[in-house]
Amino acid sequence: xxxxxxxxxxxxxxxxxxxxxxxxxxxxxxxxxxxxxxxxxxxxxxxxxxxxxxxxxxxxxxxxxxxxxxxxxxxxxxxxxxxxxxxxxxxxxxxxxxxxxxxxxxxxxxxxxxxxxxxxxxxxxxxxxxxxxxxxxxxxxxxxxxxxxxxxxxxxxxxxxxxxxxxxxxxxxxxxxxxxxxxxxxxxxxxxxxxxxxxxxxxxx
Amino acid sequence: xxxxxxxxxxxxxxxxxxxxxxxxxxxxxxxxxxxxxxxxxxxxxxxxxxxxxxxxxxxxxxxxxxxxxxxxxxxxxxxxxxxxxxxxxxxxxxxxxxxxxxxxxxxxxxxxxxxxxxxxxxxxxxxxxxxxxxxxxxxxxxxxxxxxxxxxxxxxxxxxxxxxxxxxxxxxxxxxxxxxxxxxxxxxxxxxxxxxxxxxxxxxx
Amino acid sequence: xxxxxxxxxxxxxxxxxxxxxxxxxxxxxxxxxxxxxxxxxxxxxxxxxxxxxxxxxxxxxxxxxxxxxxxxxxxxxxxxxxxxxxxxxxxxxxxxxxxxxxxxxxxxxxxxxxxxxxxxxxxxxxxxxxxxxxxxxxxxxxxxxxxxxxxxxxxxxxxxxxxxxxxxxxxxxxxxxxxxxxxxxxxxxxxxxxxxxxxxxxxxx
Amino acid sequence: xxxxxxxxxxxxxxxxxxxxxxxxxxxxxxxxxxxxxxxxxxxxxxxxxxxxxxxxxxxxxxxxxxxxxxxxxxxxxxxxxxxxxxxxxxxxxxxxxxxxxxxxxxxxxxxxxxxxxxxxxxxxxxxxxxxxxxxxxxxxxxxxxxxxxxxxxxxxxxxxxxxxxxxxxxxxxxxxxxxxxxxxxxxxxxxxxxxxxxxxxxxxx
DNA sequence: CATGAATGAGACTTCATTCAT
DNA sequence: TATGAATGAAGTCTCATTCAT
Numbered sequence: 001x002x003x004x005x006x007x008x009x010x011x012x013x014x015x016x017x018x019x020x021x022x023x024x025x026x027x028x029x030x031x032x033x034x035x036x037x038x039x040x041x042x043x044x045x046x047x048x049x050x051x052x053x054x055x056x057x058x059x060x061x062x063x064x065x066x067x068x069x070x071x072x073x074x075x076x077x078x079x080x081x082x083x084x085x086x087x088x089x090x091x092x093x094x095x096x097x098x099x100x101x102x103x104x105x106x107x108x109x110x111x112x113x114x115x116x117x118x119x120x121x122x123x124x125x126x127x128x129x130x131x132x133x134x135x136x137x138x139x140x141x142x143x144x145x146x147x148x149x150x151x152x153x154x155x156x157x158x159x160x161x162x163x164x165x166x167x168x169x170x171x172x173x174x175x176x177x178x179x180x181x182x183x184x185x186x187x188x189x190x191x192x193x194x195x196x197x198x199x200x201x202x203x204x205x
Numbered sequence: 206x207x208x209x210x211x212x213x214x215x216x217x218x219x220x221x222x223x224x225x226x227x228x229x230x231x232x233x234x235x236x237x238x239x240x241x242x243x244x245x246x247x248x249x250x251x252x253x254x255x256x257x258x259x260x261x262x263x264x265x266x267x268x269x270x271x272x273x274x275x276x277x278x279x280x281x282x283x284x285x286x287x288x289x290x291x292x293x294x295x296x297x298x299x300x301x302x303x304x305x306x307x308x309x310x311x312x313x314x315x316x317x318x319x320x321x322x323x324x325x326x327x328x329x330x331x332x333x334x335x336x337x338x339x340x341x342x343x344x345x346x347x348x349x350x351x352x353x354x355x356x357x358x359x360x361x362x363x364x365x366x367x368x369x370x371x372x373x374x375x376x377x378x379x380x381x382x383x384x385x386x387x388x389x390x391x392x393x394x395x396x397x398x399x400x401x402x403x404x405x406x407x408x409x410x
Numbered sequence: 411x412x413x414x415x416x417x418x419x420x421x422x423x424x425x426x427x428x429x430x431x432x433x434x435x436x437x438x439x440x441x442x443x444x445x446x447x448x449x450x451x452x453x454x455x456x457x458x459x460x461x462x463x464x465x466x467x468x469x470x471x472x473x474x475x476x477x478x479x480x481x482x483x484x485x486x487x488x489x490x491x492x493x494x495x496x497x498x499x500x501x502x503x504x505x506x507x508x509x510x511x512x513x514x515x516x517x518x519x520x521x522x523x524x525x526x527x528x529x530x531x532x533x534x535x536x537x538x539x540x541x542x543x544x545x546x547x548x549x550x551x552x553x554x555x556x557x558x559x560x561x562x563x564x565x566x567x568x569x570x571x572x573x574x575x576x577x578x579x580x581x582x583x584x585x586x587x588x589x590x591x592x593x594x595x596x597x598x599x600x601x602x603x604x605x606x607x608x609x610x611x612x613x614x615x
Numbered sequence: 616x617x618x619x620x621x622x623x624x625x626x627x628x629x630x631x632x633x634x635x636x637x638x639x640x641x642x643x644x645x646x647x648x649x650x651x652x653x654x655x656x657x658x659x660x661x662x663x664x665x666x667x668x669x670x671x672x673x674x675x676x677x678x679x680x681x682x683x684x685x686x687x688x689x690x691x692x693x694x695x696x697x698x699x700x701x702x703x704x705x706x707x708x709x710x711x712x713x714x715x716x717x718x719x720x721x722x723x724x725x726x727x728x729x730x731x732x733x734x735x736x737x738x739x740x741x742x743x744x745x746x747x748x749x750x751x752x753x754x755x756x757x758x759x760x761x762x763x764x765x766x767x768x769x770x771x772x773x774x775x776x777x778x779x780x781x782x783x784x785x786x787x788x789x790x791x792x793x794x795x796x797x798x799x800x801x802x803x804x805x806x807x808x809x810x811x812x813x814x815x816x817x818x819x820x
Numbered sequence: 821c822a823t824g825a826a827t828g829a830g831a832c833t834t835c836a837t838t839c840a841t
Numbered sequence: 842t843a844t845g846a847a848t849g850a851a852g853t854c855t856c857a858t859t860c861a862t
Contacts, residue, residue, distance in 0.1 A: 037242035120384045160400050169397045176377025179325045192374045195365050199404025258844045447652035530794045571810050579807045582791025589735045602784045605775050609814025668823045
């Protein structure tokens with residue numbers, strides 16, 4: 001990308017990190033496409049251009065790479081919400097606009113929600129994974145709940161259900177729509193979230 | 206349940222039907238618990254009390270039994286909606302009450318939505334299955350959309366999004382919440398659906 | 411082998427038993443040749459002329475087939491000793507002759523002792539297997555000890571060490587010599603056992 | 616152990632030798648515990664506190680380190696026997712006492728015999744290793760045979776079997792008892808060897 | 821010299837499916 | 842119809858070994 005690139009040999013650490021990155025990308029793609037259970041380590045490694053042994057040099061098991069994806073998912077979600085929570089001084093209209101922006105980002109990567117769903121599904125089936133997942137989930141839910149609570153407070157209204165329940169509902173909506181794989185879903189999710197949000201505001205007192 | 210039961214030998218057809226029924230029940234349970242990919246035919250057969258051969262006497266493949274589950278799912282959903290659509294002469298308040306009743310049935314069987322999710326997931330991954338699934342889905346979506354449309358018409362309002370979009374949203378909401386497996390979700394789904402529905406009405410013009 | 415053989419199709423049970431027998435034979439051969447750890451299930455199955463799956467239709471694991479070999483080893487050893495213990499009325503000279511006969515049987519199958527050694531080695535390394543092995547071992551040791559005790563009693567002498575210790579020593583001798591794989595060991599083991607036994611008698615009081 | 620230790624930086628050669636020594640110790644321990652096949656190079660290296668690469672800097676293969684263990688085993692055995700063979704002028708009673716001392720050393724290190732067994736087992740399976748092993752074995756056997764021969768000559772008796780056969784028998788006895796891993800074997804081996812030896816003497820003419 | 825990431829082969833095991841009984 | 846032994850492919854994972862650093 002730089003105009004003048006000095007092609008140099010990668011250091012060992014860089015090389016390892018690159019391999020790891022390739023494997024993670026391949027794993028994410030295959031988990032999304034075939035599901036966690038349907039993605040084999042052989043496929044992941046081949047897809048990334050490495051041997052199966054390379055996978056096990058970087059991850060201790062298939063669940064281990066899913067955990068890494070969970071961590072990154074969490075970080076990315078936290079980053080997304082930072083913009084929503086940063087500026088407390090903004091007006092309700094601004095908040096709504098930012099929420100709309102946030103809601104629409106949920107569509108940019110169609111795979112995003114599917115990964116979220118795979119994480120949830122695996123958490124239902126693996127006790128150890130569930131423990132890690134729960135932390136991430138609770139944090140994310142309470143953050144979104146906080147935003148919702150703040151919005152209604154600024155509007156001088158009370159939420160028609162507990163903020164954390166509404167947060168769960170919006171996340172559920174986004175995940176459920178992702179499952180449907182409608183062709184024009186690209187833009188749908190964000191729009192419906194706003195429709196529902198406006199409805200909640202309209203019906204609040 | 207009858208007070209006097211006449212135990213008679215089953216006819217060959219009845220016996221076959223019973224075997225099939227047992228297999229279907231076992232398959233549903235395991236698909237919900239372990240996912241489609243995580244449920245083996247050996248497990249399904251053993252769980253039902255039969256051999257693997259019995260499975261293949263009744264179904265041509267693993268996907269075949271999933272198709273049967275899809276058909277039954279469709280039928281059950283159609284039955285549920287019958288009550289909502291039957292009496293066109295009812296008042297809006299009655300419709301809302303009936304919708305509430307319908308929404309709450311989504312909770313009665315926690316497995317219900319998980320099966321729905323497994324069906325959707327498999328439809329994303331199997332082209333042949335997707336075709337069958339699409340028909341069922343479209344029919345169900347348009348039926349719910351019809352109910353929503355009717356409701357708003359009776360209220361003299363216009364929907365804040367296309368009825369079929371709102372139908373998809375409500376189904377997504379229910380599926381997404383099922384994924385969350387919250388302990389108190391038993392009652393949550395129906396309640397949130399009504400909160401959102403009232404919001405839509407409040408914000409409509 | 412019979413003069414008139416009616417070649418008939420095997421029943422299912424017979425067929426299964428035959429497969430099982432073939433697998434056991436192959437396993438025994440490979441365990442003896444390559445050791446328990448050095449014999450792979452793939453090799454065992456191929457060697458027997460079946461697929462790996464056939465192995466798992468008949469045994470739950472590699473250790474399972476070793477357990478079966480242990481059981482058969484035990485049975486065969488018990489049979490061998492039956493002749494030694496049956497007739498209590500015999501004279502010491504007869505007993506010695508029978509012991510000599512028994513000692514020489516240890517050579518007939520060169521593989522016999524190596525299997526015994528593999529069983530012992532695996533018992534050192536697998537706790538669950540060790541439990542099963544210990545029973546067999548104790549029984550065998552006390553039986554041989556009984557024979558030794560009886561022999562010395564008939565001779566009116568006392569053993570120069572506890573009978574069970576001497577039993578352990580004779581078994582150890584036979585196993586240790588098997589390990590050496592000397593070309594002329596075929597006849598050596600039995601002869602040395604008798605040399606030592608005569609020595610014990612000569613030195614007893 | 617010295618009261619004043621001058622800690623100095625190891626030379627390159629010393630450092631390398633130390634690494635090698637650590638690896639050898641770890642290998643010996645793991646071969647004894649898990650068997651040659653059951654010990655992985657990764658385990659050996661990690662157990663010694665080094666990387667796998669360090670192993671290959673010091674040994675060309677897994678068999679190479681086993682060969683080194685064989686050499687050391689041989690040297691140690693030769694040292695043990697030196698005391699037995701040194702003083703040809705001693706009386707038979709002294710020889711017996713020294714033999715008893717030697718026999719009891721076989722117990723001091725319970726691992727000693729197990730390593731011997733692993734070496735023998737591997738010699739049965741690797742042709743190249745067998746060649747090296749045979750030399751060591753023959754030398755050791757003839758040395759022990761020489762001691763036995765000498766003992767009987769001094770007693771003015773003839774051995775009830777060839778001296779080298781008796782040597783093989785005593786080594787077999789010791790290996791076979793090691794396999795049994797009886798809890799009180801610590802003292803048993805040496806004692807039984809002496810019991811058998813006295814028996815041989817008593818029955819000789 | 822020592823590191824450890826990466827390899828390719830092969831370990832044990834499970835799977836959906838077939839077919840003789 | 843139902844059985845379950847057997848198959849062949851594929852699954853997760855470990856191994857001895859190599860080689861760029």
